[in-house]
Amino acid sequence: MSATLIKIHPDNPAQKRVLEVVDCLRNGGVVIYPTDTVYGMGCDITNARAIDRVARIKGLQADKANFAFICYDLSHISEFAKVDNATFKVMKKALPGPFTFILNASSNVPKLLNTRKKTVGIRVPNHNIPRQIVKExxxxxxxxxIRDDDEVVEYSTDPELIFEKYRDLVDIVIDGGYGNNVASTVVNFSNGQFEVEREGLGDITQFV
Incomplete structure (x- = not known):
């Protein structure tokens, strides 16, 4: 079955459209959506079959994939990660924003992702579409x-081109306008100090 392309306003997402996406996710769907960095692909964290599907689309095994979670705000984080006070203060200042924080995983993560990984990536993007989806x-x-096969262009930015590429693999592609072509900055806080693992759109030094 071919995917649906849904147009959602990036600043004021229509509730009806957001609930359409949420319904799809609750039924095990895989969705492509804009963020404050590049377009992403994801599914409900509680649906193991959907997680396997996302991994297959990326050509990975679910138990070895480095998936991050999108949260609405910091209130979700304690369920999935262990965060000390110093790290929490940095995250509170930096989020929502273009960062992925690598943290020590709570005991919930291995059960959800069927993985032995001891760390988890957490994102709270500065973008209303994914945050409203997660909230609902x-x-x-x-x-x-979403990576591009082109060696020069790493990330696709045009939602219609993304739709053409993924229409037979996912259930919904959200058109929230052109995306960015720079990924999030990945900051590892799992060993008690901060280490930038990937330079991206965000500058963490202003918050540390």
Missing amino acids: LGNPIVTTS
Whole structure:
């Protein structure tokens, strides 16, 4: 079955459209959506079959994939990660924003992702579409970036081209306008100090 292309306004997402996406996610769907960095692909964190599907689309095994979670705000984080006070203060200042924070995983993560990984990536993007989806869903979504096969252009920015490429693989592609072509900055806080693992759109030094 071919995917549906849904147009959603990035600043004021229509409730009806958001609920359409949430319904799809609750039924095990895989969705492509804009963020404050690049377009992402994800599913409900509680649906193991959907997580396997996302991994297959990316050509990965679910238990070895480095998936991050999109949360609505910091209130979800303690369910999935162990955060000390110093790290929490940095995250509170930096989020919502173009960062992925690598944190020590709580005991919930291995059960959800069927993985032995001891860390988890957390995102709270500065973008209303994914945050409203997560808020209405009531729990985070697993997220991974949409890579391009082109060696020069790493990330696709045009939602219609993304739709053409993924229409037979996912259930919904959200058109929230052109995306960015720079990924999030990945900051590892899992060993008690901060280490930038990937330079991206965000500058963490102003918050540390």
